[in-house]
Amino acid sequence: MKYIDEYRDPARAHALIDRIRQVARHDWTIMEICGGQTHSILRNGIDQLLPSNIRLVHGPGCPVCVTPLETIDRALCIAAMPETILVSFGDMLRVPGSGKDLFMARSEGADVRIVFSPLEALQIARDNPEKEVVFLAVGFETTAPANAMAVHQAAREGLGNFSELVSQVMVPPAMRAILSSPDNRVQGFLAAGHVCAIMGWKEYEQVAEEFGVPIVPAGFEPVDLLDAILKTVELLEAGKSGVLNAYGRVVSREGNPQARKVMNQVFEVTDRPWRGIGVIPASGLVLREQYACFDAEKRFDVGHISPHESPLCRSGEVLQGYLKPSDCPAFGKECTPQTPLGATMVSSEGACAAYYRYHRNPEKQCN
Amino acid sequence: MQLSCPSPILQHETVQMAHGAGGRLSQELTARVFMPHLNNPVLDQLDDQARFDAEPGRIAFTTDTYVVTPVFFPGGNIGDLAVNGTVNDLCVGGAMPRYLSAGFVLEEGLPLADLERIVESMAEAARKAGVVIACGDTKVVQKGQCDRIFINTSGVGFIPPGRDVSCRNLLPGDAVLLSGTIGDHGMAILTTREGLSFQSRIQSDSAALNGMIADVLQAAPNLHAMRDPTRGGVAATLNELAVSSSVGIELDEGALPVREEVRGAAELLGIDPLSVANEGKVLLVVPAAEADAALAVLRAHEHGSKAAIIGEVVDEHPGMVVIRTSLGSRRILDMPLGEQLPRIC
Amino acid sequence: MCLAIPGKVVAVTDENGLKMGTVDINGALTKACLEYVPDIQLGQYTIVHAGFALKIIDEEEAAESLKLWDELLGK
Numbered sequence: 112m113k114y115i116d117e118y119r120d121p122a123r124a125h126a127l128i129d130r131i132r133q134v135a136r137h138d139w140t141i142m143e144i145c146g147g148q149t150h151s152i153l154r155n156g157i158d159q160l161l162p163s164n165i166r167l168v169h170g171p172g173c174p175v176c177v178t179p180l181e182t183i184d185r186a187l188c189i190a191a192m193p194e195t196i197l198v199s200f201g202d203m204l205r206v207p208g209s210g211k212d213l214f215m216a217r218s219e220g221a222d223v224r225i226v227f228s229p230l231e232a233l234q235i236a237r238d239n240p241e242k243e244v245v246f247l248a249v250g251f252e253t254t255a256p257a258n259a260m261a262v263h264q265a266a267r268e269g270l271g272n273f274s275e276l277v278s279q280v281m282v283p284p285a286m287r288a289i290l291s292s293p294d295n296r297v298q299g300f301l302a303a304g305h306v307c308a309i310m311g312w313k314e315y316e317q318v319a320e321e322f323g324v325p326i327v328p329a330g331f332e333p334v335d336l337l338d339a340i341l342k343t344v345e346l347l348e349a350g351k352s353g354v355l356n357a358y359g360r361v362v363s364r365e366g367n368p369q370a371r372k373v374m375n376q377v378f379e380v381t382d383r384p385w386r387g388i389g390v391i392p393a394s395g396l397v398l399r400e401q402y403a404c405f406d407a408e409k410r411f412d413v414g415h416i417s418p419h420e421s422p423l424c425r426s427g428e429v430l431q432g433y434l435k436p437s438d439c440p441a442f443g444k445e446c447t448p449q450t451p452l453g454a455t456m457v458s459s460e461g462a463c464a465a466y467y468r469y470h471r472n473p474e475k476q477c478n
Numbered sequence: 479m480q481l482s483c484p485s486p487i488l489q490h491e492t493v494q495m496a497h498g499a500g501g502r503l504s505q506e507l508t509a510r511v512f513m514p515h516l517n518n519p520v521l522d523q524l525d526d527q528a529r530f531d532a533e534p535g536r537i538a539f540t541t542d543t544y545v546v547t548p549v550f551f552p553g554g555n556i557g558d559l560a561v562n563g564t565v566n567d568l569c570v571g572g573a574m575p576r577y578l579s580a581g582f583v584l585e586e587g588l589p590l591a592d593l594e595r596i597v598e599s600m601a602e603a604a605r606k607a608g609v610v611i612a613c614g615d616t617k618v619v620q621k622g623q624c625d626r627i628f629i630n631t632s633g634v635g636f637i638p639p640g641r642d643v644s645c646r647n648l649l650p651g652d653a654v655l656l657s658g659t660i661g662d663h664g665m666a667i668l669t670t671r672e673g674l675s676f677q678s679r680i681q682s683d684s685a686a687l688n689g690m691i692a693d694v695l696q697a698a699p700n701l702h703a704m705r706d707p708t709r710g711g712v713a714a715t716l717n718e719l720a721v722s723s724s725v726g727i728e729l730d731e732g733a734l735p736v737r738e739e740v741r742g743a744a745e746l747l748g749i750d751p752l753s754v755a756n757e758g759k760v761l762l763v764v765p766a767a768e769a770d771a772a773l774a775v776l777r778a779h780e781h782g783s784k785a786a787i788i789g790e791v792v793d794e795h796p797g798m799v800v801i802r803t804s805l806g807s808r809r810i811l812d813m814p815l816g817e818q819l820p821r822i823c
Numbered sequence: 824m825c826l827a828i829p830g831k832v833v834a835v836t837d838e839n840g841l842k843m844g845t846v847d848i849n850g851a852l853t854k855a856c857l858e859y860v861p862d863i864q865l866g867q868y869t870i871v872h873a874g875f876a877l878k879i880i881d882e883e884e885a886a887e888s889l890k891l892w893d894e895l896l897g898k
Contacts, residue, residue, distance in 0.1 A: 112741060112849045114829035114868060114880060117889060121804050126896045146823050147825020156807020172825075175823055200873070201748075201819030227747065227820045228874020230841075230856060250873075253825065254822060256859055257873040264841065305827045308870070308878045331825065333805060334892065359884035361870060367878055370859040448815055458823065469809040669851070677845065677852040742849030746828045746871065822826055822873045 118332030127337035128160050135344045138164045140296050142432055144282050145303035146173035147331050153465040155333045168297060168432035171285055174250050175202045175458040177385040178278040180418035183208035186276055188413035189245050190221035196239060198232040199247040201225045205457045209419040229261035236273035245407045248275040253305040255279050255396060256370035259377040262405045276407040277398060280383055282306050283314045284394035289431055290322045297432060299343040301329040304358040311366030312354045323352045330358040377402055386454060387427030424453035429462050436466040493588040498618030511594050515601035520612040528612035530577060533636040538573030540564060541632040549626050551670050553682030556629055557596035559757060561603035562686045564633040569688040570704040570760060572643035573635030577612040581630040586621045607686035647702035648723035652791040653769035655762040657776050658784040659735045660712055661751030665743050679739050685758030690779040697775045698768035705761050710814050713752040715761055716799045717813040727799045729789035729811060748821035753814035827872035829880060832863055846871050
């Protein structure tokens with residue numbers, strides 16, 4: 112597969128691993144904030160192959176995991192309304208709300224549909240003029256342009272029965288929050304490659320300078336990730352900070368201006384609560400006033416929502432890299448993918464789910 | 479088929495409630511739609527039960543119900559899927575499949591032309607597999623009470639004396655073979671469903687494997703276990719085998735055969751082909767000494783041209799399946815949770 | 824946020840006033856919106872996420888990286 116297989120080549124991967132081994136003379140803690148990168152690292156066993164002085168930590172990079180409980184409860188209420196069709200990416204279907212998840216809601220008779228693209232949600236709205244079609248618009252900056260285009264297009268076509276329940280979050284504020292924490296041990300970051308494809312890396316230059324850390328935009332295949340880790344380690348060993356791009360075929364400094372134009376037209380920045388972490392200022396996106404009629408939060412009165420989170424769930428600590436999933440007391444016991452306590456165990460990108468799937472009994476694995 | 483005189487059935491383009499009521503319309507449905515395609519000496523007797531002679535050895539008996547949507551998909555339909563699926567369930571136990579039953583639940587309003595197309599495919603699949611559809615039943619439910627058509631097929635076969643193929647027979651040292659590419663059927667269905675924006679080129683692999691399996695059993699008579707990796711894919715089936723025999727299984731990621739377009743679609747949707755259903759593939763576990771012979775027979779066969787040795791049975795980590803990645807790292811291949819959902823993240 | 828797969832643009836059309844394309848991903852053909860890559864040409868590669876093409880893949884950059892890594896291999 113072009114632009115995939117070359118970056119999974121074992122020979123190249125091992126050459127990079129050997130180089131990392133040569134270069135890394137100190138202990139370093141590197142964080143990635145991208146569910147896709149978490150998944151790839153664990154699936155390919157990259158953490159197993161790195162020298163033990165390099166510690167990879169997984170940040171809050173799964174937009175599904177950080178979607179507030181209240182938003183899920185709101186989606187569940189809307190789905191239960193008789194004339195609505197709740198449309199969502201597959202990732203959200205099994206995430207637990209206060210009582211149930213969207214899958215269960217569907218089995219109870221709610222019209223819940225899975226799509227791969229927000230444009231399909233628009234088509235559902237066109238095909239069902241007598242129904243209210245609500246799209247659960249979740250994502251980081253990679254998905255924001257797609258979610259923005261759906262609203263932009265709905266406005267153009269005058270699709271009065273389409274709206275979005277928005278849960279958009281952004282990476283740089285999360286990075287700042289983690290770096291500002293007194294308990295922070297993260298020394299360098301891999302930046303999410305596809306987020307950077309849209310946003311470029313200018314914002315990260317500011318973060319890098321402010322906190323004196325290296326930030327390396329990285330891809331997703333093993334060779335891309337190892338190259339990014341190597342570059343991060345080289346910068347750390349040299350005591351340098353700043354941004355160094357390791358995903359040149361997709362990421363440029365200026366990103367994608369056309370995508371950002373539509374994003375900025377439709378969305379504006381807002382403070383946002385992150386599930387398990389709390390409110391991070393200026394970390395989310397909300398629909399602008401002129402698109403208010405497409406905002407499901409304003410359109411549907413769901414009454415009072417009092418979200419209830421399991422007291423055993425420590426996904427917030429996992430998301431910030433303080434707790435390894437396998438060190439959580441509930442891991443594998445009260446909390447499993449079939450009986451998840453929090454979103455990090457459900458989402459395929461969630462660190463807890465990835466650990467459970469791939470490394471359930473680490474002591475049984477031998478290298 | 480030319481009909482010499484008009485009959486009430488021809489006035490209906492679609493299935494009606496009366497077609498399931500047991501009266502004249504039912505009889506005519508049987509005579510005009512089912513019998514012309516399915517007729518055989520056993521079925522033609524039209525008794526309340528099928529009667530046939532037993533063969534030496536043990537009886538193998540299986541049942542399965544098919545509710546797939548869409549009913550027509552690239553590479554097949556619910557009818558031939560049902561026949562092939564039941565034939566395969568019998569032959570992976572080492573049985574020679576012989577007789578099938580076919581029970582239909584039809585939704586009022588189902589076009590008769592669709593029904594006839596499905597029945598015709600079933601007849602063709604049965605002929606290809608060398609099995610007989612010996613008995614059947616049809617019920618009709620009101621619109622909305624079933625999704626177009628549901629089919630139950632049960633099957634009877636005979637296991638020759640002395641043959642013992644079972645999921646409990648795996649032994650450390652055994653080779654694990656796969657007869658071909660993974661994920662074809664599941665991805666064909668997924669990419670055909672409305673709204674996933676695919677122009678699907680992926681075909682279901684639905685096929686009856688009894689001919690191929692009979693040949694393999696000749697070349698590898700000490701074969702330990704076979705399973706067809708349907709729902710849950712190879713991942714589910716290998717986990718079931720590991721648990722049943724209390725052994726570990728190690729897989730070589732690089733050895734897994736996958737069609738290019740299946741890989742492309744799976745990557746895009748974020749789905750693992752190992753967790754996706756197959757309908758024309760078999761997993762075989764054979765003593766190491768017989769692996770090459772079994773592989774050669776599979777590869778020589780129409781349905782096994784991409785067969786490969788994909789792993790081995792070990793005594794470490796009993797009940798668990800572990801993959802060796804092409805990078806040399808290892809990870810658990812878990813039992814899939816349930817429906818494979820496309821993801822963006 | 825993450826899953827974006829590379830593929831080749833093999834057709835360009837217009838749908839509902841949006842520039843749309845067919846992207847060939849290893850033989851699987853998918854529909855993608857090309858509004859965010861307005862300059863993309865047939866035969867160029869892009870990454871597809873949630874039904875949208877996000878960026879034109881820079882083939883020169885890709886070749887350059889591969890060359891560097893292969894030099895590393897040669898060392």
